[in-house]
Amino acid sequence: MTARYPVLYFWLRLSSLLLSTLMLVLPGLxxxxxxxxxxxxxxxxxxxxxxxxHRIFSVLLYRKGGKPMMTRFYSGYLGLMLIYALLWWLSPVFSLLIFLLTSMYHFGQSNWNYVNLGSWPRALLYVLYGAFVLFVPILAHFETAQPIVASIIQRPLPQASPLLLNGGIGLVVILNFGMIGLLWVGGKLTLQQVWAEVLNLCILLVLFVSTPLLVGFALYFSGWHALSSIQDQIVFFQSQKPGYRLKDYVREAIPYTGLAIFGLMMMIWYSNSIQLDAVWGILFIFLSLVTLPHLLLIEMLYRIGQPAEVEWGATVPE
Ligand SMILES: CC1=C(/C=C/C(C)=C/C=C/C(C)=C/C=O)C(C)(C)CCC1
Known part of the structure; x- marks a missing residue:
């Protein structure tokens, strides 16, 4: 991934190291x-x-199904969110497990989608990478994660010993470096890719350990994950409409971003939460609801790869 977007990764690495240094030098700030x-x-x-x-879906499948397909998309997307919301209400623990597992896969996919592997080794690679970016920050700052998780599952979490927490971190770190080694031995990565991935893991490790939980995670999620996914999406859109640029993406993303933020604020307002941990809990539940249909669509994007030939935006509903 790094080789495809060298400029982006240069800035991601630099900003992560700068933020880590800032947090260590000025912890109060x-x-x-x-x-x-x-x-x-x-x-x-x-x-x-x-x-x-909705644009990804329309490029992938509009030609096959036209307007009825888009109606199916919107109802499927909203229906899935509704079913998942119901599941959160019925069983928060089970829903959190689904959220963690699917997120691990999704995060791993956005980093490792360039490697050519069979479906099981690929899924394992994705989930292991996801375990790194989720569990290293959570275990390294367990005292911050604990009340948020407790508010999500509506029950207290047991205490965890430092040995268990550090052991967990050590395990995911070793497994991820081991996986890179295996991919290299198996001829799936060039030496240059190996070094880039090793460097990325080292920088993320420093970021997660030296910054507060939500800062480290937010920088990973919004920078490393979201920005590289946005780049992938722009490349995908460009394959249909040469000349498609970041500003086109921003313009198209604004309406649903606004709607999502409005939905999140309504959820926080409706829940009547004033405690900060509970507000974070709601934010993560909200994120899980919008993420489930999103990650299924992204899975489709990486599987189908080449979009169907559509006339860009001609009659595709916005
Ligand atoms: C960091 C963190 C959590 C997990 C967050 C996850 C799993 C986020 C996934 C986001 C995704 C996949 C976005 C999609 O693009 C908990 C355990 C809820 C609470 C403690 C802090």
């Missing part, structure tokens, strides 16, 4: 800034990267 920074990143980049899903 870090605490004050962290909430604001995390929220801005999630609202300004994380949410928008899923706000053009």
């Amino acid at each position: 870090a605490q004050h800034l962290s909430l604001f920074l995390a929220l801005m990143l999630i609202a300004g980049l994380g949410i928008p990267h899923g706000a053009t899903d």
Whole structure:
């Protein structure tokens, strides 16, 4: 992935290292800034990267099904969110497990989609990478994660010993480096790709350990994940409409980003939560609802690859 977007990855690495240094040198400032920074990143980049899903779908399948297909898309997307919301209400623990597992796969996919593997090794690679970007920050800052998770599943979490937390971090780190080694031995990665991936993991490790949970995670989610996914989406749109640019993407992402942020605010308002951990809990539940249909669509995007030939935007509903 790094080789495809060298400029983006240069800035991601640099900003992650700068933020880590800032948080270590000025921890007081870090605490004050962290909430604001995390929220801005999630609202300004994380949410928008899923706000053009309707365009992806229309490019992939509009030609096959026309308007009825788009009606199916909107009803499927909303229906899935509704069913998942119901599941959260019935069983928060099970729903959280689904959220964690599907997120791991989705995060891994956005990093490793360039590697050519069979479906099971590929799924394992994705999930392991996702375990790294989710569990390293959560386990390294368990005291912050604990009340948020407790508010999500509506029950207290057991205490975890430092040995267990550090052991968990060590395990996902070793498994991920091991996986890179295996891919290299199996001839799936060039040496240059190996070094790029190793460097990325090292920088992410520093970021996750040295910054507060929500800051490290927000920078990963909004920068490393969302921006590279936006780049992938722009390349995909360009294959249909040469000359498609970032500004076109931004223009198309604005309406649904606004709608999503409005929906999130309504959910927070409706829940009547004033405690910060509970607000974060709602934000993550909201994220899970919009993410489930999004990650199924992105899976389709990487599977189908080449979009159907459509006349761009001709009669595709906005
Ligand atoms: C960080 C974090 C959590 C997990 C967040 C996840 C899983 C986010 C996934 C986002 C996705 C996949 C967005 C899609 O593009 C918990 C456990 C809820 C609470 C503690 C902090």
